[in-house]
Amino acid sequence: MRDTSETAWWRKTRQLALATLAGLCVVGVLPRLVAGLLDRRAVLGLPLGTFLAVVAVPLVMLIAIFAFTARQRGLDRGHHVSED
Amino acid sequence: MARRSSATTYGRLATLFAVAFAILSAILALLGYFGLPANVLGSVLGGAVLLAFGAIGINAATMQTSEFYLAARALPPPVNGIASAAAVISGTLFLGLAGSYFADANAAVAITIGWCLGFVVLAVCFAPYFRKSGAFGVVDFLGVRYGGRAVRLAAALVVGLALFAATAAAMVSAATLTALLLGISAGTAVAVVTALIVVTAVFGGVRAITRTAMVEYIVLAAAFLVPVTIVAIREYASPLPQLTFGFALRDAALLVLASGRDLAPPPTGQSWATAGGGEFTFLATVLTLAAGVASLPHLLMRSATVRGPDRARRSAAWGLLFVLLIIAAAPAYAAFAHFLILREVVDGPIENLPDWIFTFGNLGLIRICGVEAVSVDAVLGACSGAAGFTGNLAASDLSMSGDGLVLAAPAIFDLPAVASALVALGALAATLAAAKAMAFAVASAIGHDLYGSAREVHPSAGRQLIVTRVLLVAIVLLAAWLASDAPDVAFALAPAAISLSAGALFPALILAVWWKRATANGAVAGILTGLVVTGGLILDRRYPGFLPFGRLGFSELTAAIGGMPLGFLAAIGVSLASEPPAEERQGIVDAIRRPGGAPFVQESESL
Numbered sequence: 001m002r003d004t005s006e007t008a009w010w011r012k013t014r015q016l017a018l019a020t021l022a023g024l025c026v027v028g029v030l031p032r033l034v035a036g037l038l039d040r041r042a043v044l045g046l047p048l049g050t051f052l053a054v055v056a057v058p059l060v061m062l063i064a065i066f067a068f069t070a071r072q073r074g075l076d077r078g079h080h081v082s083e084d
Numbered sequence: 085m086a087r088r089s090s091a092t093t094y095g096r097l098a099t100l101f102a103v104a105f106a107i108l109s110a111i112l113a114l115l116g117y118f119g120l121p122a123n124v125l126g127s128v129l130g131g132a133v134l135l136a137f138g139a140i141g142i143n144a145a146t147m148q149t150s151e152f153y154l155a156a157r158a159l160p161p162p163v164n165g166i167a168s169a170a171a172v173i174s175g176t177l178f179l180g181l182a183g184s185y186f187a188d189a190n191a192a193v194a195i196t197i198g199w200c201l202g203f204v205v206l207a208v209c210f211a212p213y214f215r216k217s218g219a220f221g222v223v224d225f226l227g228v229r230y231g232g233r234a235v236r237l238a239a240a241l242v243v244g245l246a247l248f249a250a251t252a253a254a255m256v257s258a259a260t261l262t263a264l265l266l267g268i269s270a271g272t273a274v275a276v277v278t279a280l281i282v283v284t285a286v287f288g289g290v291r292a293i294t295r296t297a298m299v300e301y302i303v304l305a306a307a308f309l310v311p312v313t314i315v316a317i318r319e320y321a322s323p324l325p326q327l328t329f330g331f332a333l334r335d336a337a338l339l340v341l342a343s344g345r346d347l348a349p350p351p352t353g354q355s356w357a358t359a360g361g362g363e364f365t366f367l368a369t370v371l372t373l374a375a376g377v378a379s380l381p382h383l384l385m386r387s388a389t390v391r392g393p394d395r396a397r398r399s400a401a402w403g404l405l406f407v408l409l410i411i412a413a414a415p416a417y418a419a420f421a422h423f424l425i426l427r428e429v430v431d432g433p434i435e436n437l438p439d440w441i442f443t444f445g446n447l448g449l450i451r452i453c454g455v456e457a458v459s460v461d462a463v464l465g466a467c468s469g470a471a472g473f474t475g476n477l478a479a480s481d482l483s484m485s486g487d488g489l490v491l492a493a494p495a496i497f498d499l500p501a502v503a504s505a506l507v508a509l510g511a512l513a514a515t516l517a518a519a520k521a522m523a524f525a526v527a528s529a530i531g532h533d534l535y536g537s538a539r540e541v542h543p544s545a546g547r548q549l550i551v552t553r554v555l556l557v558a559i560v561l562l563a564a565w566l567a568s569d570a571p572d573v574a575f576a577l578a579p580a581a582i583s584l585s586a587g588a589l590f591p592a593l594i595l596a597v598w599w600k601r602a603t604a605n606g607a608v609a610g611i612l613t614g615l616v617v618t619g620g621l622i623l624d625r626r627y628p629g630f631l632p633f634g635r636l637g638f639s640e641l642t643a644a645i646g647g648m649p650l651g652f653l654a655a656i657g658v659s660l661a662s663e664p665p666a667e668e669r670q671g672i673v674d675a676i677r678r679p680g681g682a683p684f685v686q687e688s689e690s691l
Contacts, residue, residue, distance in 0.1 A: 021205065055412070064204070068401075081678055
């Protein structure tokens with residue numbers, strides 16, 4: 001790394017990557033692990049645990065991945081390391 | 085300007101193809117309504133679309149190396165996302181996922197979440213850094229980062245082992261579907277598929293693979309989404325099957341209750357999030373897929389075809405969107421099929437079973453009372469001996485292979501014959517796209533990343549191109565041979581693509597970007613350890629007794645749960661035991677991480 005600004009940028013990049021991955025791992029596996037509790041309620045004809053695992057989680061991941069790309073682009077530009 | 089012209093080219097191609105495909109499908113549907121036989125419908129639709137695939141591939145032929153290997157690094161992220169999705173959907177997701185929801189919902193939920201996480205890992209951990217490195221493929225990337233010949237050799241070995249059987253399996257599926265659609269023999273179908281892959285990939289490389297992948301995605305998406313959407317509209321007045329399949333599950337459960345008989349619990353009538361399997365299997369599948377999908381060589385190398393790191397990251401996001409369009413509809417197939425089978429078939433007289441039962445029974449996909457449902461007589465013969473037989477079909481008598489569910493769905497949904505041809509064509513498009521992408525990844529890994537980097541040979545760009553093309557033909561022919569000679573072996577080993585990528589490549593790839601202290605020796609140790617352990621567990625699954633200490637119970641897919649941690653341990657341990665990487669090597673890592681500036685490997689150097 002060339003200077004402190006770039007060091008700070010990499011630190012924030014690492015934090016963003018870790019937060020995104022850890023957050024989505026939890027979001028991905030939690031509904032399955034607590035499905036027994038959630039399935040007492042129904043959404044759109046599905047038990048809640050099933051609804052979250054099959055419908056909501058993939059949608060959350062899709063939104064999160066686009067949000068991540070936008071956040072990372074902002075980070076790159078803010079620290080003047082972007083490709084443009 | 086170049087970006088706009090590239091987007092325009094792909095946009096025009098997609099629009100023209102989509103319009104022509106829709107018109108042809110509509111005309112054939114009309115002719116089918118007026119009595120054109122189903123086999124003629126399938127032959128005309130299949131023949132026309134396969135000819136279009138071939139023509140688009142040949143039209144994209146190129147002699148420029150950057151076009152051949154990288155599509156000139158000018159693809160817009162959505163186009164690259166479509167090509168990425170087409171390269172990985174294959175028969176596994178197109179045919180297999182809905183079948184998994186039908187047969188083993190726990191596995192299907194894990195597969196859905198694992199694939200989504202895989203694209204997230206790709207976007208977060210690999211894609212931008214891979215693009216910034218300027219590498220062409222996984223082997224090249226690891227070679228650039230770690231330096232030395234051993235890393236390239238070890239990575240090329242994994243790429244070859246991981247993707248070859250999967251290529252052959254995709255070709256088996258493609259040949260079976262071609263034979264079904266065109267009404268030709270299995271041997272001729274293998275020849276047709278081989279010729280199609282060769283003409284579309286060998287002359288145009290990534291440029292041709294991308295253009296054909298885009299139109300293949302249009303076909304597979306239409307084929308997957310149209311039938312299930314029609315049923316959702318017909319049954320629940322909603323054009324969104326992804327949000328209405330819960331009502332079909334509820335109605336199926338009500339039918340079971342209303343029947344007042346001790347019917348077998350329907351596989352889709354219970355909570356899918358808790359059905360079958362344990363937490364360990366679920367977590368192992370999710371983790372293996374997340375790591376394996378992100379490390380798939382033919383997916384990762386697509387990051388090299390866009391203009392910069394940010395676009396590579398966005399390509400992965402678009403890729404997830406296009407994969408999700410398909411996999412989000414998979415549970416609807418299982419739910420609607422289950423509900424309609426219960427409503428239309430179960431509890432009816434066996435003499436009145438619909439024709440599709442016997443069509444798919446003859447393909448070995450449907451069994452009734454323990455025998456393949458090849459005819460009414462065969463079914464009656466098997467069921468009449470059962471206790472409490474009434475002459476009607478009980479739900480517990482019917483057993484359907486998940487693999488056949490999507491192909492049988494148009495008949496189960498009572499849709500016209502053109503829908504059956506459309507679904508078979510969609511599955512064919514998915515398998516062709518995957519086979520091409522995987523075969524090219526292996527050829528490029530050896531022809532460019534390995535042979536092209538050999539200092540003692542120092543081949544010219546033209547020679548590398550010839551070698552890669554010859555290798556591509558050889559790989560496709562070898563895969564065709566395996567597809568014809570031992571299709572069961574190809575199918576059994578196909579899931580190893582994801583498992584071996586996760587077990588052997590993932591640790592070296594993660595450490596390459598995120599740990600500067602990782603050394604070439606560490607990377608080689610990690611790759612080989614992951615390969616041996618994951619490969620050993622896969623072979624133990626196929627050949628019981630292969631491991632001296634007894635079976636550990638991993639599947640082909642979850643074997644990486646053994647290989648991946650040990651791969652990490654070996655890579656980290658050996659790296660710490662070796663001298664730290666030189667300043668120059670650590671500078672390469674900095675350059676790969678930084679989005680701005682020139683790629684580490686300039687195309688002129690590499691070619």
